[in-house]
Amino acid sequence: MNIIVCIKLVPSVMNLTMDQEYVMQRDRVVQVINPADEAALEAALRLKGNGSVTVITMGKPSGDDELRSLLARGVDRAVLITDKAFAGADTYATARTLSVAVNSLGNNLEDFDLILCGRRAIDGETGQVPPELAILLKLPFVTNITKINFNQGKIVCSRRLEEGIEELELGTPAILSLCEYSYPLRLATILGLQKARRMQIITLSREMLGLKKEECGLKGSPTRVRRITGQPQGIRNVTIAKNIDEGIARLSELIAEVPL
Amino acid sequence: MITSNDIWVIGDKQIKYDLALLSKAHSMAEVCAGKVFAVMLYETDPDYCIRAGADEVYLLQGLEKIADDAAIAHALASLLRENRPGTVLFQATVRGRAIAPAVAALLSTGLTADCIDLKMEESGLLLQKRPALGDSIIAEIVCDKLRPQMATVRPGVLEDPTFQEKRTGKVSIIPIEINALVTKTGFMPAQSSELLSEAKIIIAGGVGIGSREGFEYLREIALQIGGCVGASRAAVDAGYAPYTWQIGQTGIAVKPNLYIAVGISGAVHHLVGMNASDYIVAINRDAKAPILQYADYAIVGEWRHILEQWFLSYQERKVCI
Ligand SMILES: Cc1cc2nc3c(=O)[nH]c(=O)nc-3n(C[C@H](O)[C@H](O)[C@H](O)COP(=O)(O)OP(=O)(O)OC[C@H]3O[C@@H](n4cnc5c(N)ncnc54)[C@H](O)[C@@H]3O)c2cc1C
Numbered sequence: 001m002n003i004i005v006c007i008k009l010v011p012s013v014m015n016l017t018m019d020q021e022y023v024m025q026r027d028r029v030v031q032v033i034n035p036a037d038e039a040a041l042e043a044a045l046r047l048k049g050n051g052s053v054t055v056i057t058m059g060k061p062s063g064d065d066e067l068r069s070l071l072a073r074g075v076d077r078a079v080l081i082t083d084k085a086f087a088g089a090d091t092y093a094t095a096r097t098l099s100v101a102v103n104s105l106g107n108n109l110e111d112f113d114l115i116l117c118g119r120r121a122i123d124g125e126t127g128q129v130p131p132e133l134a135i136l137l138k139l140p141f142v143t144n145i146t147k148i149n150f151n152q153g154k155i156v157c158s159r160r161l162e163e164g165i166e167e168l169e170l171g172t173p174a175i176l177s178l179c180e181y182s183y184p185l186r187l188a189t190i191l192g193l194q195k196a197r198r199m200q201i202i203t204l205s206r207e208m209l210g211l212k213k214e215e216c217g218l219k220g221s222p223t224r225v226r227r228i229t230g231q232p233q234g235i236r237n238v239t240i241a242k243n244i245d246e247g248i249a250r251l252s253e254l255i256a257e258v259p260l
Numbered sequence: 261m262i263t264s265n266d267i268w269v270i271g272d273k274q275i276k277y278d279l280a281l282l283s284k285a286h287s288m289a290e291v292c293a294g295k296v297f298a299v300m301l302y303e304t305d306p307d308y309c310i311r312a313g314a315d316e317v318y319l320l321q322g323l324e325k326i327a328d329d330a331a332i333a334h335a336l337a338s339l340l341r342e343n344r345p346g347t348v349l350f351q352a353t354v355r356g357r358a359i360a361p362a363v364a365a366l367l368s369t370g371l372t373a374d375c376i377d378l379k380m381e382e383s384g385l386l387l388q389k390r391p392a393l394g395d396s397i398i399a400e401i402v403c404d405k406l407r408p409q410m411a412t413v414r415p416g417v418l419e420d421p422t423f424q425e426k427r428t429g430k431v432s433i434i435p436i437e438i439n440a441l442v443t444k445t446g447f448m449p450a451q452s453s454e455l456l457s458e459a460k461i462i463i464a465g466g467v468g469i470g471s472r473e474g475f476e477y478l479r480e481i482a483l484q485i486g487g488c489v490g491a492s493r494a495a496v497d498a499g500y501a502p503y504t505w506q507i508g509q510t511g512i513a514v515k516p517n518l519y520i521a522v523g524i525s526g527a528v529h530h531l532v533g534m535n536a537s538d539y540i541v542a543i544n545r546d547a548k549a550p551i552l553q554y555a556d557y558a559i560v561g562e563w564r565h566i567l568e569q570w571f572l573s574y575q576e577r578k579v580c581i
């Protein structure tokens with residue numbers, strides 16, 4: 001099975017700064033692999049069989065180390081899509097760039113059986129890229145997956161909804177987005193690390209993808225951040241129980257006040 | 261046909277939230293002189309929708325068993341292309357957050373995820389507020405060049421719906437033919453004790469609970485008081501509790517009447533999932549733990565001792581009554 005995994009490198013700290021246009025300043029922060037994408041990658045490595053796993057990421061040029069650490073885990077090919085013009089992309093512009101990149105990788109889509117994504121990235125937290133990518137590539141999709149299997153050439157997967165777990169079936173090719181922790185990512189092996197050092201990371205720019213400036217990044221994004229306000233962090237006026245007995249009595253009162 | 265200032269609300273199976281969104285849409289439509297359309301993906305009494313604020317109700321038929329979000333999105337997109345409303349709102353449920361981006365991509369327009377507040381300008385421009393970077397900031401987002409402008413709205417953040425008894429509206433039944441590529445073969449409902457997002461009382465444990473057995477104890481208490489158990493990520497990582505209990509940025513967001521945080525330090529990643537709770541109690545042995553600042557009430561001490569004492573008095577009280 002040939003599988004593409006969309007990986008986003010996300011800042012590992014939450015106190016990021018933004019410039020005047022409200023574009024995240026990613027230069028000075030450590031990047032980590034988005035947790036849900038780790039699950040997508042592990043699922044891909046388990047499912048690939050005799051096929052291949054290609055990782056693609058759109059991000060800043062310094063993603064090299066992180067991508068190499070993925071190659072060391074058994075990824076066959078890593079693609080870094082990077083260009084100044086991609087900065088500030090919203091989910092639609094991101095999905096558009098990724099869709100063009102996916103199309104440029106194979107001669108046609110039939111070369112891939114599956115595209116796996118994370119259910120959402122911890123920085124933007126939208127989860128919108130996978131369905132948008134699916135529509136742009138004209139593929140069926142399922143989000144929020146916790147388990148994937150194959151049965152007689154069909155994908156059989158479990159999807160977590162608020163009210164329970166759905167069992168779903170669909171054919172390939174398709175796009176699936178996985179929940180974090182559903183497949184804990186394996187460690188890199190020493191052999192893998194040695195191999196990864198020699199491997200080439202494919203870099204794609206806007207021009208190589210044949211995208212117009214107006215189609216990507218901030219310019220190609222339908223949505224715009226107009227203002228950012230610091231959230232009052234939810235600090236409350238805490239009352240501390242004088243002693244445990246008082247605390248216990250108050251706790252009982254509070255519970256009794258909640259309507260059934 | 262040019263775009264109107266009408267607002268479409270796509271109703272997604274949870275009538276309580278759908279009606280709240282309709283009421284919100286109604287008050288926004290008054291600002292920009294538009295009409296409100298309720299597009300219901302499930303069978304429901306259209307009267308409620310009208311009284312909550314809809315001017316027209318579309319009951320889409322034939323979708324009940326459909327699990328193919330892309331196919332549903334195609335059906336919605338063609339309705340939207342015909343009618344061209346200025347605004348389309350979805351619930352930020354798992355399904356809503358799958359269908360909405362597919363619709364947005366089909367219409368080549370923008371979508372804002374998981375909004376916690378919406379404001380309509382007279383011009384018909386929608387200001388969409390959403391938390392970002394772990395709720396540390398609120399971003400105000402607009403989609404100023406394209407229509408429709410679309411948003412998913414976090415369930416439970418809006419005020420309860422207001423009903424106007426005498427409102428009237430038009431109801432149309434629209435049969436939808438779907439050629440589904442994704443089929444549903446089974447469904448396992450979550451146990452009601454697992455429905456954290458609906459719980460009125462949550463007792464959540466952190467690393468301070470120290471063991472799986474400790475979480476069993478929390479669960480026992482939760483059952484007694486009719487609540488649910490939640491957990492911090494560190495407690496889940498430690499194997500004390502299943503991931504389905506995890507509350508916070510990489511778990512679920514909750515908003516109970518009463519949240520009892522036991523042995524949880526109060527990392528921002530956890531706070532974002534629970535600080536909308538009506539009332540927060542922290543039980544922690546460290547009086548300097550950050551969670552205390554985010555709580556309404558705190559009891560400082562060993563959790564086990566506190567809860568065992570409380571449990572005794574609670575049972576006694578029940579016996580007295
Ligand atoms: C990208 C990312 C995403 C994350 N997502 C989430 C998320 O979704 N949810 C989440 O919760 N976390 C999340 N985290 C982790 C988060 O940053 C914290 O590490 C975590 O919330 C800490 O859990 P804790 O409070 O249980 O543990 P600790 O920080 O170790 O706190 C334990 C607390 O228990 C108290 N305690 C210890 N023993 C006792 C006792 N006997 N009696 C009373 N009190 C006691 C201590 O005083 C302390 O305050 C995320 C982190 C990252 C980087």
Ligand SMILES: Nc1ncnc2c1ncn2[C@@H]1O[C@H](COP(=O)(O)O)[C@@H](O)[C@H]1O
Nearest residue numbers: 006007058117118120121126127128129
């Ligand atoms: N810049 C990107 N490069 C590669 N994949 C991405 C990128 N942004 C988002 N994705 C994928 O889409 C998923 C959901 O991201 P988001 O919609 O931003 O929450 C991620 O978990 C990734 O799998």
